[in-house]
Amino acid sequence: MDERITEHARTLVDWSARVEPGDDVVVSVGAGAHDLAVAVCAELGSRGANVVTTYSSGELDRAYLLAHDGDFTGSDAELALYEAADVVLRLGGPLNTTAMADVPGETQAAHARAHEAAREARLDSRWVSTVHPTRALAQQAGMAFEEYRDFAYEAILRDWESLAEEMARLKDVLDAGSEVRLVTERDAAPNTDLTMSIDGRIAVNSAASVAYDSHNLPSGEVFTAPSDTAGEVFFDVPMTLQGRRVRDVWLSFEGGAVVDFSAGANEGVLEDVLDTDPGARRLGELGIGMNRGIDRFTDNVLFDEKMGDTVHLAVGRAYRSNFPPGHEDEANDSAVHVDMITDVSERSRIEVDGEVVQRNGRFRWEEGFEAA
Amino acid sequence: MDERITEHARTLVDWSARVEPGDDVVVSVGAGAHDLAVAVCAELGSRGANVVTTYSSGELDRAYLLAHDGDFTGSDAELALYEAADVVLRLGGPLNTTAMADVPGETQAAHARAHEAAREARLDSRWVSTVHPTRALAQQAGMAFEEYRDFAYEAILRDWESLAEEMARLKDVLDAGSEVRLVTERDAAPNTDLTMSIDGRIAVNSAASVAYDSHNLPSGEVFTAPSDTAGEVFFDVPMTLQGRRVRDVWLSFEGGAVVDFSAGANEGVLEDVLDTDPGARRLGELGIGMNRGIDRFTDNVLFDEKMGDTVHLAVGRAYRSNFPPGHEDEANDSAVHVDMITDVSERSRIEVDGEVVQRNGRFRWEEGFEAA
Structure with missing residues (x-):
């Protein structure tokens, strides 16, 4: 594994989220962020934190939102998860930055409103969002993949x-x-x-x-x-x-x-x-x-x-x-x-x-x- | 998308798990089960169920377990998640069926014991395990990928x-x-x-x-x-x-x-x-x-x-x-x-x-x- 992925995970866990032994950590894994998630799990294991991994994908969200009648209610399971979390680490990493392009904005907004309580519980934790460089992000930047990775780690791995x-x-x-x-x-x-x-x-x-x-x-x-x-x-x-x-x-x-x-x-x-x-x-x-x-x-x-x-x-x-x-x-x-x-x-x-x-x-x- | 994936999702949601509107559903997505997860999310959306997606990967588990000192405690967040869930759908789909080969059995057992409460909460839900055909499963079966998919759907899509x-x-x-x-x-x-x-x-x-x-x-x-x-x-x-x-x-x-x-x-x-x-x-x-x-x-x-x-x-x-x-x-x-x-x-x-x-x-x- 690229050593920079390990350094990214270490920065996220130590500098950004200040993870302590026994912390209940929820790791949200973007569909293209698998490799970073492996590195983050290793860091969390070595610190004696507990981990639950969730999966985040625009394609799943799109399928769900387009099929739903729009009368959304919140999820008790999602709320319970974030209320019990000490730390939430969001590892972005889309496979397609326009995966939700054909989902009406009102649908997305209605869903977000119904899940407001879970969002607030998440924001009450020691949450950190980061991004694992993917080909989709490179494309959005108009860059080659290797070039984009160099760019992203230059931004992330600072002193x-x-x-x-x-x-x-x-x-x-x-x-x-x-x-x-x-x-x-x-x-x-x-x-x-x-x-x-x-x-x-x-x-x-x-x-x-x-x-x-x-x-x-x-x-x-x-x-x-x-x-x-x-x-x-x-x-x-x-x-x-x-x-x-x-x-x-x-x-x-x-x-x-x-x-x-x-x-x-x-x-x-x-x-x-x-x-x-x-x-x-x-x-x-x-x-x-x-x-x-x-x-x-x-x-x-x-x-x-x-x-x-x-x-x-x-x-x-x-x-x-x-x-x-x-x-x-x-x-x-x-x-x-x-x-x-x-x-x-x-x-x-x-x-x-x-x-x-x-x-x-x-x-x-x-x-x-x-x-x- | 292969129409069989949609039928698989429909069978899982309707016949197997008997999902009802308003159910809080946790969908565990194997690292190779993305396509089935998309289809399942569409079915759950159309039935007005709520969804939380978790991510399951032997590579993440291995990284965590090998890095941990072995003194495991349960995760309150995981327990809260499953206690609040009405339905748990586990979409297996490994990228490598031997991803955990070098994790000592005692380590796996100790981790499982510490997470027994969450497991029991999961087993108290309307849980169903299924499997999305992956190349790793085809290889374990000694079959070509297309051949294995035909085999798997023949087994899954029964009357x-x-x-x-x-x-x-x-x-x-x-x-x-x-x-x-x-x-x-x-x-x-x-x-x-x-x-x-x-x-x-x-x-x-x-x-x-x-x-x-x-x-x-x-x-x-x-x-x-x-x-x-x-x-x-x-x-x-x-x-x-x-x-x-x-x-x-x-x-x-x-x-x-x-x-x-x-x-x-x-x-x-x-x-x-x-x-x-x-x-x-x-x-x-x-x-x-x-x-x-x-x-x-x-x-x-x-x-x-x-x-x-x-x-x-x-x-x-x-x-x-x-x-x-x-x-x-x-x-x-x-x-x-x-x-x-x-x-x-x-x-x-x-x-x-x-x-x-x-x-x-x-x-x-x-x-x-x-x-x-």
Whole structure:
């Protein structure tokens, strides 16, 4: 077995999920994640944890959902399983990333609503989602399989402890700050100049470990919840929304809300998103990608938004973890949370309260940082 | 998808497990049983049942067991899952039937003991085990894959209702009878002439449905629990015991117990089995195979012992279901239950209380039966 699979399993079990002897662990095995599951079971065995393995496949879900009359009820067995679990490890690894393409969105949503209690029980555990590189993911990224594996392990097998320390520096700056300004200059596209309030918010150091309240491996971003957004922003990175490719998104904000927008392709999809509900025109997240193991966009937001030298903004729902106790109801609410990514590697800066924290992709504490 | 897979799923869900709307169903998916799982999920969806899918793989079990220190505890999550389940469908389908070959038997046994509560909860559900034909199973049978699939579906896709009715006739004979005599004549091997008491026992009509307290698909046998066995028996069909091939087993009984034995190959393995405990020298089961869809031996007891025109005897543990309420403690007890099969298609007869019920593979109620 590829030694990187073993290292991935070890990182997941130790760094991410902090598995202890006697933990009841549920391992969800994607249809293409068998090899990672073997390695994870070995790590769990050596730590004296208990294991139940579940199976996750878009093809099974599709068959079930298309055959069902749509009047879903929750599963007591699923609920009992997750209520009893200390840890849930989700090993993604699709054989076809579009396996559910012909299942109506309303059907999927109705099923998800009926299983909300089980989902919440799962989210109450020390859960971590990760991904085993498959040919389907390589194809989605437009990459060869071997090339994609190298890419994925470069992102996953970081020195997480030192990255967590570096991200803590940015978190400290954001926690102490009141206003963020994002500026980029482009020749063939609109410039960005956006200001957001982060006053009273708590930045999350998303270091791919439950110890940091971070539940994805890979991760590597610091995010907070902005408000009172004003100005304009251009997103260099294409995204897939509702199965369609949306490019060159430009948003204009006044008083915290989007007042104008455009897209270079599939602008109607963007409009649908923004018209979902009032919260869909406000920002729910400002995230700063710091995982330099991720060196390209692969049409997979789990990786894309963590990429070093990028900033992402999400319209829609904010995470409660960015609000101090008692202030959770200030979080922007919406049925959507759509991340959009902009490249900050060149001709760009991030300011906090007027001081430059990052310029052209270099942070203040890094070699090569230019103060002015 | 092969239409037979859909029929298999339908048989499993309707005939075998009697799934009802709202049932909480746990589907255990073998590593090679994905396609059957897709079909089963469609059937469960159309019936409005709830589904949780678990994943079963010898490779995962091996990795876990070899890495563990051996001090196993049960899993609360596994127990909770099965306690909440109405139905458990186990879809076997190994990628390698010897995936666990290097895991010590004591380790497997210790793990099984620690998970006894979950096993019992599973056996308290409407559980059914079946098998999806895989290349590994074809190889174990010494068959081509396509050939093996034809074989497996011939065994699985029976007219179970009419087979259940036919088996009920044999059950009635056995329930009313007191003594069974099995006789076979061979030229190049010892003859069989064995008598067994079945007085007060209840025969089980194993018709591949929970409605018949029968939990395997395929099935197709009527079995009871004999005692006071006397005489000699020769088993034509080779078997795999403890991973080794045992042939030409001959047993001699006096007063209910084996007093002499021999085997044409690996006699030591047979001796180990018989010396396990005192119950291992007594019979736990007399089974009469009635599935004529099974036309050859495939080194898989799930199929072999159900073959039409065969009789199997098991040394060791008896099933409680063969004893009337209050008499369960009369069941033979042992740590083992080893089935051995003899061919009754030619020069053979089964008598109950002196009357011939089957001769040369033909039952009394069948065309071609020769009374004398």
